[in-house]
Amino acid sequence: METKKSLFSRLPIISQLKKSMGLQRGMLVAGIVLTVLFLLTAALAPLIAPYGATQRFDVAQGPPSSVHIWGTTAGGYDVFSRTIWGAQTAFLVIVVAVVLSIFLGVILGLLSGYIGGWLDRIMVVVADAIYAFPTLLLAMVMSIALSQGRSTVWSGILSAAISITVVFIPQYFRVIRAETIRLKAEPFVESALVVGASSVRIMARHIYKNATRTLPLIFTLNASEAILTLAGLGFLGFGIEPSTAAEWGYDLNHAQSDATAGIWWTGVFPGAAIVLTVLGLTLLGESMNDLNDPRLRGRKRSGKKIRKKNNTTQDEVVDA
Amino acid sequence: MTAMIDLPVDGPAEQAPKSKNKSGGSLGKYLAIRFVLIFPTIFILVTMVFFLMRLTGDPITAALGGRLPPEQLAERIHQAGYDRPIFIQYFEYLGQMATGNFGRTISDNMLISDLLATYGTATLELAINSLIVALLIGIPFGIIAAYKRDKWEDAVSRVLAISFYATPVFFAGLLLKLVFSVWLGWLPVAGRASIPTEIFMTQIEAPTGIYWLDALRSGNMDAYWDVVQHSILPAVTLGLLTAGIFLRLVRTNVIGTLGKDYVEAGRSRGVSEYRLLTRHAFKPALIPIITVMGLQIALLLGGAVLTETTFEWKGLGFQLAQYLTARDYVAVQGIVALLAVIVALTNFIVDVIAALIDPRVRY
Numbered sequence: 151m152e153t154k155k156s157l158f159s160r161l162p163i164i165s166q167l168k169k170s171m172g173l174q175r176g177m178l179v180a181g182i183v184l185t186v187l188f189l190l191t192a193a194l195a196p197l198i199a200p201y202g203a204t205q206r207f208d209v210a211q212g213p214p215s216s217v218h219i220w221g222t223t224a225g226g227y228d229v230f231s232r233t234i235w236g237a238q239t240a241f242l243v244i245v246v247a248v249v250l251s252i253f254l255g256v257i258l259g260l261l262s263g264y265i266g267g268w269l270d271r272i273m274v275v276v277a278d279a280i281y282a283f284p285t286l287l288l289a290m291v292m293s294i295a296l297s298q299g300r301s302t303v304w305s306g307i308l309s310a311a312i313s314i315t316v317v318f319i320p321q322y323f324r325v326i327r328a329e330t331i332r333l334k335a336e337p338f339v340e341s342a343l344v345v346g347a348s349s350v351r352i353m354a355r356h357i358y359k360n361a362t363r364t365l366p367l368i369f370t371l372n373a374s375e376a377i378l379t380l381a382g383l384g385f386l387g388f389g390i391e392p393s394t395a396a397e398w399g400y401d402l403n404h405a406q407s408d409a410t411a412g413i414w415w416t417g418v419f420p421g422a423a424i425v426l427t428v429l430g431l432t433l434l435g436e437s438m439n440d441l442n443d444p445r446l447r448g449r450k451r452s453g454k455k456i457r458k459k460n461n462t463t464q465d466e467v468v469d470a
Numbered sequence: 471m472t473a474m475i476d477l478p479v480d481g482p483a484e485q486a487p488k489s490k491n492k493s494g495g496s497l498g499k500y501l502a503i504r505f506v507l508i509f510p511t512i513f514i515l516v517t518m519v520f521f522l523m524r525l526t527g528d529p530i531t532a533a534l535g536g537r538l539p540p541e542q543l544a545e546r547i548h549q550a551g552y553d554r555p556i557f558i559q560y561f562e563y564l565g566q567m568a569t570g571n572f573g574r575t576i577s578d579n580m581l582i583s584d585l586l587a588t589y590g591t592a593t594l595e596l597a598i599n600s601l602i603v604a605l606l607i608g609i610p611f612g613i614i615a616a617y618k619r620d621k622w623e624d625a626v627s628r629v630l631a632i633s634f635y636a637t638p639v640f641f642a643g644l645l646l647k648l649v650f651s652v653w654l655g656w657l658p659v660a661g662r663a664s665i666p667t668e669i670f671m672t673q674i675e676a677p678t679g680i681y682w683l684d685a686l687r688s689g690n691m692d693a694y695w696d697v698v699q700h701s702i703l704p705a706v707t708l709g710l711l712t713a714g715i716f717l718r719l720v721r722t723n724v725i726g727t728l729g730k731d732y733v734e735a736g737r738s739r740g741v742s743e744y745r746l747l748t749r750h751a752f753k754p755a756l757i758p759i760i761t762v763m764g765l766q767i768a769l770l771l772g773g774a775v776l777t778e779t780t781f782e783w784k785g786l787g788f789q790l791a792q793y794l795t796a797r798d799y800v801a802v803q804g805i806v807a808l809l810a811v812i813v814a815l816t817n818f819i820v821d822v823i824a825a826l827i828d829p830r831v832r833y
Binding site for chain 1: 514515523629635637772
């Protein structure tokens with residue numbers, strides 16, 4: 151009974167929800183709601199969207215009406231449908247990008263931190279160089295290298311995801327490397343060495359399990375960055391062609407000239423979709439980060455507890 | 471882009487203490503080491519960009535393929551030397567870079583280094599303007615949020631900061647354009663100046679390239695007003711992006727210093743709350759703020775590319791987007807390499823400033 155309960159309360163988001171309060175709880179709940187909304191939209195896009203992402207209509211730049219509730223673009227696409235389908239594209243890119251960068255970042259970080267020496271030094275310098283450089287420019291160069299900048303649905307999603315991956319690897323690499331170096335000095339690693347465990351086993355079992363605890367936090371934060379990078383790439387005309395799939399950034403690119411002519415509906419909706427999704431993921435990641443860090447966690451609850459304790463001790467004193 | 475985490479800053483700074491410990495004391499030595507560290511950064515980025523851009527084939531086919539008959543294409547490739555082994559081309563490229571020659575663009579045969587002179591000032595002007603906006607918003611709101619921690623002022627500031635971060639610059643730009651240019655008609659939609667002013671600008675003697683400075687020097691107030699009007703929306707758009715990060719940065723660091731004993735000591739001596747905040751708490755918080763601000767140059771440059779494209783602000787970023795559309799990959803490679811040098815140099819300058827302000831940084 152007890153183990154069951156603690157297992158449930160130890161699940162990442164639920165445990166944080168329990169710890170939270172006041173403003174922090176509000177931010178966390180808002181983050182959860184927006185993120186769930188995004189995930190649902192991505193999963194149920196075929197059911198929600200009235201038309202296909204690449205379906206064209208004769209009405210170009212038509213204002214919102216009963217047939218096209220958010221209007222149509224200059225290319226004759228239905229804005230509402232494209233915004234909904236865009237969630238699916240974004241979701242796929244995030245998942246591929248974040249999974250790939252975690253995988254590579256963790257392996258490189260473990261190797262670099264555990265082996266040390268020259269390998270470590272070179273890898274740190276390379277990671278720092280990449281880290282210091284504008285994300286978007288690097289992703290752009292990657293995107294050119296992978297697909298000459300233009301592509302179909304899957305190759306587009308993959309090349310966008312890989313471009314984002316390259317930029318994110320250094321972040322995972324650094325976190326895991328720092329943790330690995332710290333853990334290497336721990337007694338349990340030494341004892342594993344004494345027992346005769348191989349380096350691979352020590353890295354894979356002892357260090358890996360301990361070093362990856364902070365990853366869920368970076369995961370959510372990076373997911374929001376991945377969306378922004380994807381949108382930036384799309385805005386510059388990279389990534390996914392509008393005739394193959396819906397992508398928010400690309401639609402916003404085309405909406406720029408519409409805005410000058412006072413046509414607001416082609417840009418406002420996909421833009422709002424980006425903002426809400428990034429906002430949700432950032433709020434979620436941030437509040438989890440704050441709640442895991444005792445220095446940043448709201449202090450009222452612990453304050454109450456201390457006061458209670460003080461009261462009881464005072465009572466005890468009185469009793470005595 | 472830097473993730474929005476309140477973790478203490480490690481990373482590039484983390485490398486520094488090691489090399490510093492070895493070198494021992496003086497400021498000169500520390501700065502010399504930091505300076506030498508610029509070169510591996512530039513080298514790695516240039517190498518990466520070179521090989522990535524050549525992965526897909528030679529730049530001439532990319533730019534002109536399909537438009538020229540195959541024989542002519544082959545001849546141009548041969549003339550430019552793109553049919554030689556890639557490593558020979560690579561070392562030649564490195565040699566050229568060492569002498570400051572970044573190559574010539576294919577589409578309009580311009581020297582990349584000339585592009586910096588022609589368009590770099592526009593980007594610099596945008597960066598300065600946006601930094602002013604970011605500081606004007608970030609510092610006061612950050613201090614208020616720290617002082618009123620966990621109150622509604624703090625909540626509003628933090629939600630603002632996250633919203634600024636969550637809004638892509640091209641969407642923020644679109645909204646601002648819609649409201650202030652199209653609906654209200656207060657500000658121009660795009661560009662750095664209206665056409666008469668642009669013409670006037672070309673006639674100024676010894677221009678700095680920074681329009682508001684040139685206009686001010688020439689004493690033409692109409693031109694000055696025109697330039698200022700044009701620069702407001704781009705500056706706000708790019709400024710908001712960094713303002714969110716500055717706000718959080720100031721908040722976290724001022725919360726840290728507000729908890730220090732000397733602030734309490736000052737309070738007990740009867741120092742006013744305002745002075746406590748601005749002097750005792752804010753000043754020591756400045757060092758981490760400046761360091762992280764320097765790291766934001768990457769975010770600023772990435773944002774500048776998007777902002778310039780949104781507002782047709784003819785700077786390096788706008789030009790980069792143009793060359794991308796033209797598939798002129800020599801130009802793209804050159805501009806990216808140039809930006810790598812700028813990023814590395816900026817990070818070095820930030821290190822110097824941090825070392826000059828705080829003696830602890832250099833041990």
